[in-house]
Amino acid sequence: MSFVRRVVAIARKDLLAEWRDRESFSAMFFFAFLVLFLFNFALGGDQTLIRGASSGLLWLAFTFTSVLGLARSVQGELENDCLDGLLLYPAPREAIYLGKLLVNFTVILVVELVIFPLFAVLYNMDLWSRLPKLLLIAVPGTIGFAAAGTLLSAMTAGLKARDAMLPFLLFPLTIPLILSAVKGTEVVLRGDPFELAVPWLKLMVAFDTVILVASLLTFEYLVEE
Amino acid sequence: MIGRGLERALGILAVIGLVTGLYTGFLYAPPDAVQGEVQRIMYLHVPLILVSYFAFFVVFVTSILYLARRCERHDAIAHSSAEIGVLFTALAIAAGSIWGRPTWGTWWTWDARLTTTTILLLIFIGYLMLRALVDDPSRGATFGAVLGIIGFLDVPIIHMSVVWWRTLHQPASVLRPGPSTVAPDMQVALYTNLAAFVLLYGYFLVKRVRLEKARWELIRLRMEGAA
Amino acid sequence: MGADPAEDGGGGVNPWPYILAAYLLAAVGLLCYLLSVSRRTKAMVAQIATLRRFSKDTMR
Numbered sequence: 436m437s438f439v440r441r442v443v444a445i446a447r448k449d450l451l452a453e454w455r456d457r458e459s460f461s462a463m464f465f466f467a468f469l470v471l472f473l474f475n476f477a478l479g480g481d482q483t484l485i486r487g488a489s490s491g492l493l494w495l496a497f498t499f500t501s502v503l504g505l506a507r508s509v510q511g512e513l514e515n516d517c518l519d520g521l522l523l524y525p526a527p528r529e530a531i532y533l534g535k536l537l538v539n540f541t542v543i544l545v546v547e548l549v550i551f552p553l554f555a556v557l558y559n560m561d562l563w564s565r566l567p568k569l570l571l572i573a574v575p576g577t578i579g580f581a582a583a584g585t586l587l588s589a590m591t592a593g594l595k596a597r598d599a600m601l602p603f604l605l606f607p608l609t610i611p612l613i614l615s616a617v618k619g620t621e622v623v624l625r626g627d628p629f630e631l632a633v634p635w636l637k638l639m640v641a642f643d644t645v646i647l648v649a650s651l652l653t654f655e656y657l658v659e660e
Numbered sequence: 661m662i663g664r665g666l667e668r669a670l671g672i673l674a675v676i677g678l679v680t681g682l683y684t685g686f687l688y689a690p691p692d693a694v695q696g697e698v699q700r701i702m703y704l705h706v707p708l709i710l711v712s713y714f715a716f717f718v719v720f721v722t723s724i725l726y727l728a729r730r731c732e733r734h735d736a737i738a739h740s741s742a743e744i745g746v747l748f749t750a751l752a753i754a755a756g757s758i759w760g761r762p763t764w765g766t767w768w769t770w771d772a773r774l775t776t777t778t779i780l781l782l783i784f785i786g787y788l789m790l791r792a793l794v795d796d797p798s799r800g801a802t803f804g805a806v807l808g809i810i811g812f813l814d815v816p817i818i819h820m821s822v823v824w825w826r827t828l829h830q831p832a833s834v835l836r837p838g839p840s841t842v843a844p845d846m847q848v849a850l851y852t853n854l855a856a857f858v859l860l861y862g863y864f865l866v867k868r869v870r871l872e873k874a875r876w877e878l879i880r881l882r883m884e885g886a887a
Numbered sequence: 888m889g890a891d892p893a894e895d896g897g898g899g900v901n902p903w904p905y906i907l908a909a910y911l912l913a914a915v916g917l918l919c920y921l922l923s924v925s926r927r928t929k930a931m932v933a934q935i936a937t938l939r940r941f942s943k944d945t946m947r
Contacts, residue, residue: 586810590803594793603789604807607782608814611821618825634824642817649813653806656727698902701909708913744920751916755909762900860917867924874931881938 441526445534446541449508453542459507463546467500471554485558490620493554494613498580501543502602505584508539509592518658528655532585539581547573560624568623572632575639576616579646583609586650589657615639667870670863677856681707681849689849701759703849707857708752709777715745715861716784716812723808726801732876735801738808739791740868742784744861749781772826776819783811797879 453460474492478484485492512518521531551569555562562569584605591600606613615635622632685703692699722738725731756774757767768774787807794800 583810586806590790590806594790596793600786600790600793604783604786607779607786608810610779611814611817614821614825638817638821638824641820645813645817646810649810653727653809656802657806696902698900698905700906704909704913747916747920751913754912754916758905758909758912762902762905864920864924867921867928871924871928871931874928874935878931878935878938881935881942885938885942 438527438530441524441530442533442537445521445524445526445531446537449511449535449538450541452511453538459504460542460545463500463504463542464549466503467496467546467550468553470496470499471550471557475557482558486560489554489558489560490617490624493550493620494576494617496550497543497547497577498606498609498613500546501539501577501580501584502605504542504546505539505581505588505605506591506597506601508535508585509588510597513592522658528658529651531658532650532654536581536585539585540577543577543581544574547577562624565623565626568629568632569620572616572619572623572636572639575636575643576612576619579612579639579643580605580609582643582646582650583612586646586654586657589654609642612639612642615642667863667866670859670866674856674859674863677852677859681853681856684849684852689846690843692846693843695763698759698762701755703853705752705755705759706850707854708748708755710854711857711861712745712748712752714858715741715748716780716815718865719745719784719787719808720812723805726805727809732801735805736869736872736876737865739801739804740865740872742787742791742804742808743868744864746781746784746788748857748861749777749784753777753781770826772819772823775822775826776815779818779822780811780815783807783814787811797876 471492474485474496478488509518512521524531551562551566554560584601587604587608588601591597591604594600615638619632619635619639622629622635681703685700689700689703691697718741719738722734722741726734726738753774760769761767787804790807791800791804794803
């Protein structure tokens with residue numbers, strides 16, 4: 436079997452498990468929805484204020500939500516000693532990392548795709564016509580966040596304080612990514628020319644490249660016994 | 661054992677350096693033409709921040725070496741250097757903040773370099789917290805090594821993003837005067853203090869590594885006792 | 888932010904409390920760290936000594 440097919444096989448296993456109980460998806464979705472809903476009260480119901488801060492609010496919701504899903508993806512393997520089984524799978528460790536990354540990326544992106552229209556409806560914004568450009572920003576942002584999150588959740592999974600530790604490590608590391616995504620989304624939502632978002636896009640690609648290469652090089656050390 | 665001799669020598673040299681640094685900083689160097697006396701905080705702030713960046717660079721290098729060779733010594737240096745780096749960064753930010761109050765009129769500003777440094781501090785506080793939480797020493801060392809590498813690689817990207825975000829800000833001349841803008845007497849004071857803080861870092865590192873070695877020894881003894 | 892260092896700097900404010908505060912804070916921080924490292928090392932060394940003595944006793 437080729438490397439790519441092994442990656443897909445690992446991702447398929449997790450996605451299938453996710454599809455069967457939809458546990459982390461529904462938790463993430465509901466949490467994101469609640470955060471969006473709360474913004475209204477946090478900002479005193481001022482619609483123009485909310486619309487002005489919308490890109491920041493959206494990404495704040497996405498980052499908080501993603502942490503929930505990321506923590507679960509490795510934790511699920513630790514229960515019932517699934518990780519030992521996974522490590523017996525005849526694939527390089529990098530394939531396990533990429534498979535996990537693919538799952539995390541897919542789940543977070545799906546949540547984002549559901550949240551975009553909900554946000555548009557709740558705060559009366561026109562996102563539909565801008566969805567392709569929004570995706571152009573959201574996809575590299577989500578890749579980087581999922582890549583860093585997958586690597587870090589492999590470290591925090593077994594810990595007692597894992598729920599606090601994962602965001603504590605993840606958020607400072609991903610600040611450039613969150614900043615770029617917020618700025619890029621802001622450009623799109625304001626309807627400014629897309630060239631203004633290109634530097635931020637480049638920065639996200641740079642972050643994604645660094646974190647992916649570093650993760651692929653170091654992941655095998657994290658999972659070995 | 662690069663034992664007590666080196667430690668004592670470094671300690672004595674650091675104290676001499678710091679005293680000389682205080683002398684050059686407060687008596688030898690003239691007050692700044694623009695900022696006046698308050699600029700003397702620079703002789704504390706700049707060496708602290710430069711040495712802390714150096715400390716995190718040491719973490720980066722020893723982390724790579726640890727992953728490559730699996731030698732406890734490299735991990736001991738990485739862990740120790742991270743702790744000292746966090747201390748120095750925190751003190752540098754605090755001193756800078758106190759400096760900023762009379763010069764900028766504010767304790768805190770979202771300046772690019774200040775923001776980058778604070779993010780770096782947060783990353784390495786996370787590093788220390790993770791290391792404190794992981795019980796298995798070799799797993800902790802591996803996790804720390806990976807985090808130390810990624811945290812350091814992240815710095816240029818963080819800096820770039822924050823600079824782009826804050827392009828409207830003042831140039832860095834206030835935060836870190838380049839050699840060209842600093843009078844020769846002030847340069848002497850700055851470099852004396854820098855040397856003193858490098859020595860202090862060395863002294864702390866040797867002392868802290870000794871503690872780390874004692875910790876490994878204790879764990880080994882406990883395991884023998886359990887077996 | 889925005890304040891011109893030339894007009895704000897040497898002028899009205901007395902700088903010495905700030906200078907003293909910065910240096911004192913650094914001194915206290917560094918000393919506390921030094922004490923903490925020595926204290927932790929002493930505790931470790933004492934524990935190691937106890938363990939060694941204990942294991943010798945049980946060997947006999």
